[in-house]
Amino acid sequence: MTTFDAGDHRLTEVEPNVWELDRDDDSIPARVLASEALLEHIGDDMTLDQLRNVAAMPGVVAPALCTPDGHQGYGFPVGGVAAFDAEDGCISPGGVGFDINCGVRMVRTNLTYDDVRGREDELVDALFDAVPCGLGGGGVHDRSHADLEKALERGVDWCVEEGYATREDRLRCEDEGMRPDADPDAVSKKAKDRGTSQMGSLGSGNHFLEVQRVTDVYDDDTADAFGLVEDQLVVLIHCGSRGLGHQVCSDYLRRIEQEHPDFLASLPDRDLAAAPADSDLADEYYGAMCAAINFAWVNRQLVTHAVRETFADVFDAPDWEALEMDLLYDVAHNIAKRETHTVTRTGDGYSLGGDGERVERDLYVHRKGATRAFPAGHPEVPSAYRDVGQPVIIPGSMGAGSYVLKGGEQSMGRSFGSTAHGAGRLMSRTRAKDEYWGGDVQDDLRESDEIYVKAASGATIAEEAPGVYKDVDDVVGVSDALGIGDLVARTYPVCNVKG
DNA sequence: ATGTTC
Numbered sequence: 332m333t334t335f336d337a338g339d340h341r342l343t344e345v346e347p348n349v350w351e352l353d354r355d356d357d358s359i360p361a362r363v364l365a366s367e368a369l370l371e372h373i374g375d376d377m378t379l380d381q382l383r384n385v386a387a388m389p390g391v392v393a394p395a396l397c398t399p400d401g402h403q404g405y406g407f408p409v410g411g412v413a414a415f416d417a418e419d420g421c422i423s424p425g426g427v428g429f430d431i432n433c434g435v436r437m438v439r440t441n442l443t444y445d446d447v448r449g450r451e452d453e454l455v456d457a458l459f460d461a462v463p464c465g466l467g468g469g470g471v472h473d474r475s476h477a478d479l480e481k482a483l484e485r486g487v488d489w490c491v492e493e494g495y496a497t498r499e500d501r502l503r504c505e506d507e508g509m510r511p512d513a514d515p516d517a518v519s520k521k522a523k524d525r526g527t528s529q530m531g532s533l534g535s536g537n538h539f540l541e542v543q544r545v546t547d548v549y550d551d552d553t554a555d556a557f558g559l560v561e562d563q564l565v566v567l568i569h570c571g572s573r574g575l576g577h578q579v580c581s582d583y584l585r586r587i588e589q590e591h592p593d594f595l596a597s598l599p600d601r602d603l604a605a606a607p608a609d610s611d612l613a614d615e616y617y618g619a620m621c622a623a624i625n626f627a628w629v630n631r632q633l634v635t636h637a638v639r640e641t642f643a644d645v646f647d648a649p650d651w652e653a654l655e656m657d658l659l660y661d662v663a664h665n666i667a668k669r670e671t672h673t674v675t676r677t678g679d680g681y682s683l684g685g686d687g688e689r690v691e692r693d694l695y696v697h698r699k700g701a702t703r704a705f706p707a708g709h710p711e712v713p714s715a716y717r718d719v720g721q722p723v724i725i726p727g728s729m730g731a732g733s734y735v736l737k738g739g740e741q742s743m744g745r746s747f748g749s750t751a752h753g754a755g756r757l758m759s760r761t762r763a764k765d766e767y768w769g770g771d772v773q774d775d776l777r778e779s780d781e782i783y784v785k786a787a788s789g790a791t792i793a794e795e796a797p798g799v800y801k802d803v804d805d806v807v808g809v810s811d812a813l814g815i816g817d818l819v820a821r822t823y824p825v826c827n828v829k830g
Numbered sequence: 831a832t833g834t835t836c
Contacts (some may be wrong), residue, residue, distance in 0.1 A: 585836090
């Protein structure tokens with residue numbers, strides 16, 4: 332069998348694109364889903380140490396997984412998929428990430444690339460003015476505490492009532508844009524205070540708002556079901572729960588330290604801080620996390636509302652409906668969810684595959700930098716897409732294409748119904764700023780690639796330069812080859828508002 | 831990711 336040596340670890344290719352981490356006989360398998368090319372830098376940082384640690388956590392259901400875009404994160408790798416038994420496992424803020432329900436949505440239009448050519452500057456300026464971005468709460472109209480409470484509790488449902496969303500929008504979000512388990516009372520005042528001044532803002536870092544054109548369609552029938560055709564303009568919105576989600580994560584990491592010090596000490600790494608599944612704190616964190624998830628959906632919806640109004644204005648349409656700016660889909664890629672999966676009972680735990688008694692178990696599935704990718708026929712796929720599979724949106728860097736996939740037939744059996752979430756970073760933000768200067772990157776994109784970028788900060792452009800990311804084509808190629816998320820269409824950037 | 835250093 333093919334092996335790959337990465338730093339202190341040896342990986343063995345047990346099936347094409349499936350690499351198992353070296354381990355003791357009695358430990359839980361950990362797997363990297365990747366091509367050999369994507370493994371090139373995986374030994375340079377702590378990614379594989381982190382993956383091995385996740386596989387040693389209480390109640391983990393085999394295997395612990397790293398997606399093709401995976402890299403080092405806080406405790407867990409970004410690109411980590413880990414499922415823990417909901418009865419005797421645990422739930423971990425580090426397995427969700429600081430930016431709770433960071434995610435992406437794609438909005439369709441009936442415009443084509445020709446409609447925008449020559450007007451890119453006008454469009455990107457108008458979008459930049461309409462959508463607050465960058466660090467902090469600048470430019471956002473402060474919401475009332477009552478609005479925030481409703482957003483935390485009801486997500487996109489609240490947006491429907493307020494006229495910021497249609498009922499159809501809500502149906503085209505993962506979980507229909509609302510986690511009913513949200514508990515606003517479990518969100519601290521400090522987190523809420525940060526949220527009230529940030530509702531409807533893009534944020535910073537890798538967050539962006541990008542107008543794109545569809546360049547390739549790989550699966551005609553599914554593209555048709557998704558409403559995508561070549562040359563069509565679409566809008567991709569990538570943002571999360573801003574300071575509110577960050578504060579929720581910080582709050583609960585601290586409470587785990589205070590309230591479960593013995594459990595914390597038993598974990599392989601303190602950054603994996605987790606609450607035991609049967610504890611009150613686990614329920615509280617889950618309620619707070621679900622509320623932050625709802626907040627992020629509201630955030631993306633309010634940005635969508637601003638984008639729709641801006642397009643109607645720029646393209647002289649009576650309203651956004653005339654431009655048919657329907658939501659294709661909204662996916663979360665930093666979440667944990669209580670889901671029921673069919674697993675195999677092993678000696679003292681459970682495994683996703685393998686021979687033995689098959690049972691249904693409730694699991695806390697953590698997808699940190701990973702996208703749900705449920706296949707055709709799954710009851711949680713919206714009825715409009717149920718015959719083809721859940722739309723999966725995978726953005727590339729701002730100089731590369733993005734992809735629309737559909738949940739693949741193999742995803743439930745291979746990856747707890749999950750696939751990759753993006754290109755994956757190749758280097759730290761600090762190193763990126765040494766290697767690139769924002770203004771140069773911006774000029775290159777405009778002159779060489781006809782991509783118009785407008786950003787709140789030049790440093791952010793440097794941190795997010797196309798060269799700091801892996802090749803998204805390789806990432807989606809692995810997903811497609813494994814049958815966990817199948818290629819449907821590719822887009823290419825037209826103009827980009829960067830946080 | 832992040833009022834970019836609890």
